[in-house]
Amino acid sequence: MGGEGSMQSMITILRNNKNLLRKKSFFKRDRTFLSTRKEYYKASKGKINLKKASKQELKIIRERVIKQRKFENIKIWFVTISLLLPILFFILYSTNVFENQKLDNIEDQKDIYLKEHINTYSYYLDEGDKWIEKRHWNNAIYRYQQAVKLFPNEYEANYRLALAYSYNCKFDKKNCEAGKRLTTRLLKNYSEDKNLQKLKFVFGIAP
16 A cells, blocks of 8 residues: 555646646747636626826826837937948948049049140141141141140140131131131130230121
């Protein structure tokens, strides 16, 4: 009898330990609140006494909720701005660096172009001047046109070409319209230039 009692006691202990060591699923829904509510409902015999909040209390609760939401929104905006500002500064900095490099490259290209063509440009102007002195207007026009092709915005080449047109128009009645168009264009940027004012009368450009 003593052995059977000891065996039964061991079986009971093992069962209890097994129940205690039983694993719970990590994904099992926690029913603590539901169990507590069920027990409370049972203890109250189906009669739950809920206290109704007053209008003042509801107003206070509403204000607290609104205040909390505002605070949360401010936090969200602050975090968002804190994250975006460094990105924005980086983009602006990178863009500025890129634009500066681009401008530097353009200036470098202009300098290289100037060094490569300045001697040829001067040569064309000198040749044009020599043909002007010899009253060979067509040859002068040709050389000045070559100079303008190298540096289209340079005043000297454009003015001398207009001058050659004026001589060609005055003595040979040729290139009058071309000279008039060129002189009119130059007057837009150099309206006070005295030499251009003289050409304006040659080509009959209205004041």
